[in-house]
Amino acid sequence: MLLRRLACAVAILGLSLGLAMADEIKGSITRIDEKKVTVVTGKKGEKKTTEYDIAKDCKFAKMEKKTKLELQDGVKNEVFQNIPAKKGLQATLNVVEGKVTEVIVNVPKKKDAN
Secondary structure, X not given: OHHHHHHHHHHHHHHHHHHHOEEEEEEEEEEEOOOXXXXXXXXXXXXXXXXXXXXXXXXXXXXXXXXXXXXXXXHHOHHHOXXXXXXXXXXXXXXXXXXXXXXXXXXXXXXXXX
């Protein structure tokens, strides 16, 4: 009985440590390819550029209103094709052990031509 409780406690501790090690980074993607993504974080005057490796099983999604929609074709999706040079592409990256496991893009609203 005691051994079972100890095993459960160790399992829960391991799971919670795994979740705690994941970082959520919000910033602007300036460059992305099959293996790496470059992100600028921080405010004006304090901006920091960081490059991360992309995990093989990385998931790509975009936020439309308050709904998360999966992006097909990963980094080859049209969302990543024309990233504005000055502003970049607003996104949230989930990073585990230095590798990006999920990219969630905040797609700007399109303005009407009228």
